[in-house]
Amino acid sequence: MLTFTSPFLRKKGYASALVAELCLILGQNGLVPKLYADLKNPDSNKIYKNIGFVEAGKIADIRFHDYYKWRSKHGASTQMGQRLLPNVHLL
Known part of the structure; x- marks a missing residue:
């Protein structure tokens, strides 16, 4: 809401x-x-x-770059057992 x-x-x-x-x-x-x-x-x-709300912690907004654009730009492949992730930025 x-x-x-x-x-x-x-x-x-x-x-x-x-x-x-x-x-x-x-x-x-x-x-x-x-x-x-x-x-x-x-x-x-x-x-x-x-x-009556009390602070219980903080959250982070995590955004991922488009994985497929990143993979094609870097010539990366996803071989069996290999997992490649795009860059992650914490805002």
Whole structure:
């Protein structure tokens, strides 16, 4: 789920109420809500903490280059038992 509040509707508690209610419904159904928050957005992070979310760790966004383009550019082959992977960049 992506949360976004239009600028003219911000600071009214709508998004907080919506996320809090959704978390309550999930909990009542035996599910644990998880949230991936942007650390660069302190306003939303403050709201999430007020709702009850706690930081449990960090994630990494891993993107792979197109393997087939990489393989053809480098003349690589995939012989039996040999596994070649493209470059990996952590963002």
